[in-house]
Amino acid sequence: MEKERTIDYTITEFQNLAEISSNNVYNRLNKISKKYGIKLKKDNHYSFPAEYAEPLAILNKYDEWMYSVPKMSAKNISDTYSRILKYIDLNIGSYFKNYFYCSEEYLNILELSLWIEPFTTQLTRIIVGTIPEDASVGKIINNYTDQIDINNFQAFVNKYSNNKGPDLPKLPNKKEHILATKGFERFLIQCINNGLRAVDNNKSIQMKDVIQKYKEAHKSCDQIEYCGNIYRFDEVFKLSTDEQRSIYLQMQLQPIDMNILNSQLNSAEIIKEEASKWLPxxxxxxxxxxxxxxxxxxxxxxxxxxxxxxxxxxxxxxxxxxxxxxxxxxxxxxxxxxxxxxxxxxxxxxxxxxxxxxxxxxxxxxxxxxxxxxxxxxxxGYELSRFTTSRPPKTYKKRESSKVNK
Structure with missing residues (x-):
């Protein structure tokens, strides 16, 4: 059975996009659907709508890479984010790629991918280098408590000195705090659910119908702007599938804000440059x-x-x-x-x-x-997984076979 719209993905196209073998695609989708609470259509065996196919493919790769290891580690989280960023850059169409770049999650996982490894190295050095060989665990905790207390006071002074007026610095709302979210996972699930709702509301509306609705909403308009480019409606059907898909999603879902996109991309370049120049x-x-x-x-x-x-x-x-x-x-x-x-x-x-x-x-x-x-x-890795993944381990179990060198 052929797909209804050019912009959708056939089962074969989706398998290639999500890098899933043909005999495993529905097992993977069933697993992801149950794990992340996504209600995929049961009768969707021949095509994947453009409204959510690409975020679903990203979530599949994320789940595969993040949870394929026997034990969660900081390195695994860092490697997963690095691979996800590369995967999105090479495989995902321009609309969802730019939509991701506009999100706060982009800069967050970019920084995590760049800084987790050096952070682990420096933390190891401070644990080894600042603890006397004959120190008790209680003394170690005492020393670190004192240092953290000093750092807390310094952080408060910095916030207070930058605060307008004599009031105490405003604390972040618990629900809005970055550590209270599952960031990237939540972002992908939201993209998929938004796409599912769009499909339910429009019943996989055709491109020509979307253009007609757009014309009616924008009187005397015969063109659309997408990511700095202007397309006449009669030219849209001559574009590549990816370009048609991106224009369709721009009209059906949330439009890409070029100011936000450019700002995010500039910030990303600064982050990459700072990380590349940093040396211990x-x-x-x-x-x-x-x-x-x-x-x-x-x-x-x-x-x-x-x-x-x-x-x-x-x-x-x-x-x-x-x-x-x-x-x-x-x-x-x-x-x-x-x-x-x-x-x-x-x-x-x-x-x-x-x-x-x-x-x-x-x-x-x-x-x-x-x-x-x-x-x-x-x-x-265990601590980070509590804030960055949906299925962290219930407890942190120390490696039974590892005996720490002194």
């Missing part, structure tokens, strides 16, 4: 970039001691004058030091060997504590 401090040192390391080392240089000394010397002199007159000689020495700063003129520049040692230190952690990184990776 040990890698910067290896390539000869010492700026960040020197900036941190300044906090441990004699310059800091000099500043403190100069700010407090007058008070010290006053105390000496009033209460320790017999130490006149000491006062003269202090005044001399204050005027000449000879004590600090021979200060040394930060020892470059500390940078070399830091590079070796990071490499030793990366090599020696691979099993800890696996544990961190799985723990992060």
């Amino acid at each position: 401090i040990d890698k910067k040192i290896e390539v000869g970039d010492y700026n960040k390391a020197n900036e941190i080392l300044k906090n441990y240089s004699p310059e800091k001691a000099r500043c403190f000394f100069n700010e407090n010397i007058e008070t010290v002199i006053g105390i000496i004058d009033d209460n320790i007159r017999n130490l006149k000689r000491m006062r003269e020495q202090l005044v001399s030091i204050h005027n000449t700063n000879d004590l600090f003129t021979n200060e040394k520049k930060p020892d470059s060997s500390i940078m070399e040692k830091y590079v070796e230190y990071c490499k030793s952690i990366d090599q020696k504590y691979k099993k800890i990184k696996i544990e961190v990776d799985e723990a992060i």
Whole structure:
């Protein structure tokens, strides 16, 4: 049986789009339908309407890649998002591709795909590098609690200082908070359900009928604009199937806002550029970039001691004058030091060997504590899956076969 409309997908076309074998397509669709609560049509055995075929194909690949591993990990989440972004770019038609690019989920999963792996590496290093070998678990928790408390206060001060007026910074609504959503999954399910409703309402309306309705709604209009291009209605049927499909969806579903699309794509380029240029401090040192390391080392240089000394010397002199007159000689020495700063003129520049040692230190952690990184990776994956997937594991079970190196 042939499909009713050119813009729809035949069963073979959908199998190719979703990359499903012919003998498995309905098993996969039944599984996805039950898992995500999508009510697909039972009699749809020959064609897949343009209104939801592509989001359904994306959800199939997402489900396959995200849940095909025996244990959820941060790496698996990162790899899945990277593969999904590439899949959408190469396989999905322009309307749903641009519709996805306009969503907040696009930038979110782009950043997750770029930053999960370096985050896992740095977290492993801080766990290994900041905990004394003889520390108890209670002491470790105590140390981290203190650091988190300081960070919480700093975050509050930053928000409060940027807040207009004396009121407390506004907290995000729980339902609207990014961590309270299943973001990308919810976005795909919403796209599919919107498409299903459109099919129910219009009964797979033909392109010519859609154009006629559009003409009636837009009097004396004989053309339509889509993604910066203007098409005359009599030219639409000469376009490629993908172009016809995109124009049809533009008229039937939510139109693509070019301002939002361009803004999102520009933001994505900035995110990619920042991620491509970012290097951890040990890698910067290896390539000869010492700026960040020197900036941190300044906090441990004699310059800091000099500043403190100069700010407090007058008070010290006053105390000496009033209460320790017999130490006149000491006062003269202090005044001399204050005027000449000879004590600090021979200060040394930060020892470059500390940078070399830091590079070796990071490499030793990366090599020696691979099993800890696996544990961190799985723990992060478990926590992230609670916020990014619909079927996270009920509990985080530590690898029984793994014995963490010390």
